[in-house]
Amino acid sequence: MINLVLLGSGNVATHLYKALSASQRVKVIQVYNHASGSLQPFKKETPVTTSFSEIMEADIYLLALKDDVIPQVSEKLSKKQGLVVHTSGAVALNGLLPNRRRGVFYPLQTFSKEKEVNYSEIPFCLEANDEEDLDLLKSLARDISGKAYEISSQQRKKLHLSAVFVCNFVNHMYSIGEKICRDNKIPFEILQPLIKETAEKIKTASPREMQTGPAIRGDQSTIDAHLDLLVSSENKQIYQLLTSAIQTFHGKKL
Amino acid sequence: MINLVLLGSGNVATHLYKALSASQRVKVIQVYNHASGSLQPFKKETPVTTSFSEIMEADIYLLALKDDVIPQVSEKLSKKQGLVVHTSGAVALNGLLPNRRRGVFYPLQTFSKEKEVNYSEIPFCLEANDEEDLDLLKSLARDISGKAYEISSQQRKKLHLSAVFVCNFVNHMYSIGEKICRDNKIPFEILQPLIKETAEKIKTASPREMQTGPAIRGDQSTIDAHLDLLVSSENKQIYQLLTSAIQTFHGKKL
CATH class of the missing domain: 1.10.1040.20 (ProC-like, C-terminal domain)
Structure with missing residues (x-):
């Protein structure tokens, strides 16, 4: 079982949360957001927090956040042992500089809050510093989509x-x-x-x-x-x- | 049974020919083109001609031709009793000025020679001077597609x-x-x-x-x-x- 903390509550976060919650091999153990209001929809099923100091230990920290806050949020996770991953198409792997283990888990799809998404058709573009971490992301992607591509920051x-x-x-x-x-x-x-x-x-x-x-x-x-x-x-x-x-x-x- | 003469042998003509040939209520009795070479694919199944003087009497003359030759070809059909119809998105109904009965039968789709088309999904945009002729075009469109819209030249x-x-x-x-x-x-x-x-x-x-x-x-x-x-x-x-x-x-x- 992969324990995962999701950071963010926007379109991408919401859709990934649904897909991950349906998986047998992943458990979303916590959802973080800076504002408590947007955590309401997650609250019924999963522990939530608005405080970095309360973030749990996990295998993966998934940052489904706006590009410009990724560096400062990843900074807050610099002491964590788990793999810190963002979901952005535009931010380089090095945007997660303070983290020892870092990766990218970019779902190439257009997400609207109102419209259901067929996850089996979303390609995930993956990147990691380490072969083992890449394998972890591959298994995560395959678990919800079946389509995983290794794509460099440049690509x-x-x-x-x-x-x-x-x-x-x-x-x-x-x-x-x-x-x-x-x-x-x-x-x-x-x-x-x-x-x-x-x-x-x-x-x-x-x-x-x-x-x-x-x-x-x-x-x-x-x-x-x-x-x-x-x-x-x-x-x-x-x-x-x-x-x-x-x-x-x-x-x-x- | 609607007897129809098809004029043209390009992408649109070829696709409409296939759709019309499959219909039980329409018979393509002749295909015209100015060059004989491009009539080869039709020759096996249907009489063909390169001469305006040989064009048969029909209920409908369907001009699936380039926009700029529509006026001159329709001129050649000015003595015909049947309904003269073009398939262009850009030419007005009045582009068929010399013809007593005139109409438009515009299939709104992109046609490539190599790719099969699902005719049941093509909307036909119809126009005619006369209510009875419009009904004739509607029945033609519904026979091959099921989707018929009355659209003015301006629209x-x-x-x-x-x-x-x-x-x-x-x-x-x-x-x-x-x-x-x-x-x-x-x-x-x-x-x-x-x-x-x-x-x-x-x-x-x-x-x-x-x-x-x-x-x-x-x-x-x-x-x-x-x-x-x-x-x-x-x-x-x-x-x-x-x-x-x-x-x-x-x-x-x-």
């Missing part, structure tokens, strides 16, 4: 950057599409099958090979017509920049 | 514009993500569950409510770190513009 930064493009920026494209539909009394659901197919296509083929649309076709009359239709100057700018980027990327630029 | 233009954002531009975001992964020896498959979840989230909630990431969090240190990591100046520009667009859209701009 993880790049992965996190890629995630901004394929998730956050993609979602903004969806927002623009929805806004155009709403403004023209078109049900957004018409676009759902297209959105689904666009995401599914690239499971088996490179997105590079799957590019379609007026930009890659060099269909200037459609591009001009679209720019005329766009009301927001910001959306016009996005349309122009992405059209030109697609053409450069595919070697179509004149 | 269809906007829908096509939205589709560029949620499909073509989204796919370019995937391409950038894949390139960053490849350049850093990270398997792109790690991002697949995130891509899938991002697309699925917005089936039940507005994308506006689902926005996550450093831009909406106002996490400037991550934004700066990402801009430092980006090698391509075009990707830097995209990152900057979309970050600022997300902040404006969500009222976070200073």
